[in-house]
Amino acid sequence: MRNIIRCVGFLAFLAVSDAAAFETRATRLQAIKTVGVISALGDEMSVTRAGLVPLNTPGQSVSIRSWGLDELVVQQATTLLNGRFRVQQVSYPRDAFAAIRESAVAPVNLARGDPFKAVVRSDVSPKGLDAYVVISRAKSKIGSGRIVQGIGFAEYRTLLASYRVIHALYEVRVIDGKTFDVIEKRVASPLGNIETMRLQGPSQLVDGSFDGPAGIETLRAAIVDLITRSLPLTLGDMHLANTQQSQ
Amino acid sequence: MKYFDEAAPRRASSAQQNLLTASLAALGIVVAAPGPAAAQTAFALPAPPFELPVLPSLSGSWTATVGIGGEYRPDFQGSKNWMLIPIPIFSVRRAGSMGGFRGPRDGASIALIDFGDLRVGPAAKFVAARNSKDRSELSGLGDVKAAFELGGFVEYYAVDWLRLRGDLRQGIGGHQGVVADLSADFIVPLIDRLTISAGPRFTWKSTKAVAPYFGVDAVHSLASGLPVFEAKGGAHSVGFGSQVTYRINPQWEVRAYVEYEKLLGAAADSPLVTRRGSSNQTTVGLGASYSFDFKIR
Numbered sequence: 001m002r003n004i005i006r007c008v009g010f011l012a013f014l015a016v017s018d019a020a021a022f023e024t025r026a027t028r029l030q031a032i033k034t035v036g037v038i039s040a041l042g043d044e045m046s047v048t049r050a051g052l053v054p055l056n057t058p059g060q061s062v063s064i065r066s067w068g069l070d071e072l073v074v075q076q077a078t079t080l081l082n083g084r085f086r087v088q089q090v091s092y093p094r095d096a097f098a099a100i101r102e103s104a105v106a107p108v109n110l111a112r113g114d115p116f117k118a119v120v121r122s123d124v125s126p127k128g129l130d131a132y133v134v135i136s137r138a139k140s141k142i143g144s145g146r147i148v149q150g151i152g153f154a155e156y157r158t159l160l161a162s163y164r165v166i167h168a169l170y171e172v173r174v175i176d177g178k179t180f181d182v183i184e185k186r187v188a189s190p191l192g193n194i195e196t197m198r199l200q201g202p203s204q205l206v207d208g209s210f211d212g213p214a215g216i217e218t219l220r221a222a223i224v225d226l227i228t229r230s231l232p233l234t235l236g237d238m239h240l241a242n243t244q245q246s247q
Numbered sequence: 248m249k250y251f252d253e254a255a256p257r258r259a260s261s262a263q264q265n266l267l268t269a270s271l272a273a274l275g276i277v278v279a280a281p282g283p284a285a286a287q288t289a290f291a292l293p294a295p296p297f298e299l300p301v302l303p304s305l306s307g308s309w310t311a312t313v314g315i316g317g318e319y320r321p322d323f324q325g326s327k328n329w330m331l332i333p334i335p336i337f338s339v340r341r342a343g344s345m346g347g348f349r350g351p352r353d354g355a356s357i358a359l360i361d362f363g364d365l366r367v368g369p370a371a372k373f374v375a376a377r378n379s380k381d382r383s384e385l386s387g388l389g390d391v392k393a394a395f396e397l398g399g400f401v402e403y404y405a406v407d408w409l410r411l412r413g414d415l416r417q418g419i420g421g422h423q424g425v426v427a428d429l430s431a432d433f434i435v436p437l438i439d440r441l442t443i444s445a446g447p448r449f450t451w452k453s454t455k456a457v458a459p460y461f462g463v464d465a466v467h468s469l470a471s472g473l474p475v476f477e478a479k480g481g482a483h484s485v486g487f488g489s490q491v492t493y494r495i496n497p498q499w500e501v502r503a504y505v506e507y508e509k510l511l512g513a514a515a516d517s518p519l520v521t522r523r524g525s526s527n528q529t530t531v532g533l534g535a536s537y538s539f540d541f542k543i544r
Contacts, residue, residue, distance in 0.1 A: 050407050051407055051408070051436050052407070052408055052435065052436065053406060053407055053408075054406070055405070055406055057406070104360055104361055104362045104363075105359065105360045106358075106359045106360070106361070107359060141347060141363070143407045143436075144347060144348045144404055144407045144408070144410065144434055145347050145348070145361075145363055145364065145366065145404055145407075146363055146364070146404075146407060147361075147362075147363035156436075156439065158436035158437055158438050158439060159435060159436065159437045159438075160437055160438050161438055161439070163439050186306060186307055187307060187341070189307060189308035189342055189542075190308070190342050198497075200341050200342065237306070237307070237542075237544070238306075
């Protein structure tokens with residue numbers, strides 16, 4: 001009986017403390033006036049082959065630093081957030097953010113907390129803004145379990161056909177500028193595509209080749225399109241941007 | 248960037264896909280009407296009243312899958328008669344996640360360690376109770392309560408199309424033994440929506456996992472007319488399984504599978520099996536499921 005009372009007491013404590021956490025999150029978002037935008041999608045595009053592939057088919061990556069995607073994301077997010085917040089330009093070491101990796105061991109991620117908090121606290125200037133909006137790579141699976149992350153191009157080979165997918169997988173965090181707690185975190189959802197093969201984030205099946213400079217430009221345009229279409233929806237879902245305005 | 252030069256044979260393969268689709272429909276494997284696109288959010292739920300700070304937020308887009316299947320399988324371990332049982336299908340996952348490959352014999356499991364090609368985590372399986380009153384072959388033998396088997400699994404993809412999996416579980420309830428399952432699955436996607444898999448299986452069980460189901464003690468021997476038999480642990484079965492999964496559209500998916508097991512060791516030698524049952528155990532399953540997206544604000 002004593003154990004039951006203890007359990008009920010513990011659950012009541014959890015409910016009260018979590019209700020408080022929810023209240024805090026909602027009110028904290030409302031209290032934000034000034035934000036800085038940080039984009040760390042990275043300067044590399046992964047090239048992945050999945051499905052019926054030979055043994056020892058490692059993933060590859062291609063430098064896309066010249067595409068200026070992070071600058072584009074900051075610009076787009078600034079435009080979207082400006083309706084509600086006063087967005088200030090911030091400087092940050094992009095490589096430090098891009099180097100952050102989630103552990104493959106889920107309990108480690110839970111135990112160590114969000115790794116972006118420490119980098120925002122130490123490496124971003126100016127300090128003192130109400131919040132920092134951090135846009136970073138997210139991951140998904142393709143095929144039987146191969147992991148793809150961030151910006152990339154994946155080929156899924158079957159016995160009778162091959163399918164090519166481009167992806168821009170990212171997540172958005174709102175980090176408190178004073179306590180550096182993560183107030184809100186959201187993974188960008190898949191777009192409205194209804195293909196049988198889709199990833200856990202903005203992605204699209206593509207046809208044709210991306211050969212030569214024109215092809216690369218076409219690929220860049222397709223990736224930019226994924227970001228441009230998904231960012232308003234993601235920020236709208238997080239109640240950071242006016243969805244109707246952004247659409 | 249030479250990689251991008253290879254022309255996608257997607258258009259060229261559309262005729263093959265149509266042919267496959269038509270063939271499957273002609274075989275009568277599936278009759279299903281297309282519903283709204285899974286990617287179109289069916290409904291939105293309000294945000295939960297509270298969230299645990301240490302856990303990921305529930306907010307976002309999710310995919311729910313509901314369905315029904317049927318499994319035609321032996322009445323009990325070692326039986327020569329089959330029974331049809333309904334199997335509910337239900338899962339909820341983040342929108343867009345593919346769900347990964349799943350074999351018919353896999354129990355409930357979740358990967359706490361996930362390197363993509365190597366996954367490790369806890370696993371559980373339910374073993375239904377065996378009531379002697381239900382089947383004449385069991386007459387005189389004792390009942391065995393339902394058992395939960397709790398343990399862990401390791402899954403390794405040497406390549407995308409070859410899954411090696413091992414489960415090790417401890418029984419609680421109906422049996423208190425240890426069960427180890429080993430399996431290999433060759434996974435061959437014919438097209439993006441049609442996948443065939445097949446591979447060998449092996450199961451080892453400790454004495455405590457075998458005895459309740461295949462042992463016959465003196466009391467049960469008198470009551471059942473079967474000779475006394477002491478069931479010991481060891482290699483329990485070898486087998487082969489195959490599965491076909493076909494995604495008609497983003498919403499509807501059907502799957503069919505067959506699993507064959509040849510009982511070995513004490514299970515095969517038990518008088519329950521040699522006199523009243525069979526060491527050949529076959530399970531056939533068929534299921535259809537519908538997926539839809541919903542959003543938590």
